[in-house]
Amino acid sequence: MTQLWRRPLHAGLEVLDGERPAAATLWGWRCFQVALLLLPASALLAGLLLFVALILGSRQPTAWRDDRVNWWLGGIGLWMVLGCLAASSGWLAWVGLGNWLPFFWAFWGFQPYLATPEARRRVALWLVAGTVPVLGTGFGQMVLGWSGPYELLGGAIVWWIRGGGNPPGRLSGLFDYANITAAWLALSWPLVLAAFLKHCRRWRSGPVALGLWGISFALVVTQVAEILATDSRNGWGALVLAVPIVLGPGRWIWLVPLLLLALLPVALATLPGVPAVIQAPLREIVPQSIWGRLNDFNSHGERPLALTRLSQWGTAVGLIGERPWLGWGAAAFSVIYPLRTGHWHGHPHNIALDLALSHGLPVAIGLVGLVLWLLIRGVRLGMASGALFERAWWAAALVLVVLHATDIPMYDSRLNIAGWILLAGLRCRR
Structure with missing residues (x-):
């Protein structure tokens, strides 16, 4: 009976132990990864694991005083x-x-876990995985009518989900407020896009690769839809800003003009001073939810x-x-x-x-x-x-x-x- 739970535990630890940077302790590396998976869902559980990782990460070979940036932060x-x-x-x-x-300390103490490109890639993927509950609760809130709060583990995890969004009509999910949800989705958007592009290159390698491509594609589509549903102008801007950077300079010769061409109707439908003969038909094409939100149409004349x-x-x-x-x-x-x-x-x-x-x-x-x-x-x-x-x-x-x-x-x-x-x-x- 003991072997039944030891085997999956051992397999899980093997997954966590991969690509560990040389300066990172074994248990610190494990705690750091699990914390990032839990971070959006529970700041408490993630914070406890990150504190352990920070203590262990502070035992790194490079002393605090050896980095001039630490002295700069110390002075601040x-x-x-x-x-x-x-x-x-x-x-x-x-x-x-x-x-x-505390974050001035964490800036130095977390560096052993981020020391190599391989480690940063793995951390990015854990953040992508941690974003799944955000997407799931957003969908449940806006489509299935979920309304919390929902508590797990005796209150260690609390999701303040409001039916119909917060503010009403704007997706907020487990973050409780739409702008905060948009910020998390915007932050993780480049990482989700990178995961999708990574699997795009390998989808013909076999059924497993094809399945991973399908999952990453679903995440990209859901992420874009939910950023739009937050009704956050910052979130919308992040969608556009990240794409050329993640795709890389080699694609800018055709991507940047294409993005500018796609954004031109939105700009002309939104900006003041555009002649009505041009703006009026464009406002029939561009949804009012977009151009109205961008120029505060919905609050015009009502907002102090x-x-x-x-x-x-x-x-x-x-x-x-x-x-x-x-x-x-x-x-x-x-x-x-x-x-x-x-x-x-x-x-x-x-x-x-x-x-x-x-x-x-x-x-x-x-x-x-x-x-x-x-x-x-x-x-x-x-x-x-x-x-x-x-x-x-x-x-x-x-x-x-x-x-x-x-x-x-x-x-x-x-x-x-x-x-x-x-x-x-x-x-x-x-």
């Missing part, structure tokens, strides 16, 4: 702590450090100015000007914005403005500059034009960075974790 962390001493948001400023300081991005950004810039060096403290925007406008918002929907407002301009410049440097460095080292999954990894990081220009999905812990793993993978490219 000290500046954040200094700002908390004079923060107007009080204890919330200290709590807000939890969104940053204080609820728009421009108002939030303008208020944030003014607050930064009042306290440019140390900022107001984490979560201060959610306290001050209602006092000045009469409307509540949790953050200014731009990561650079949020960092500067909360922790000061030096922190914003330091962190945003580091992320941009990692992306540019990836281009210089050939990651953005290299092997298929290397391109997909770089594209996923770029997509997440672009999303933070008009939103801050990293305040969902699962997206924050995934984002720092992507950045750590960029740093591992040598």
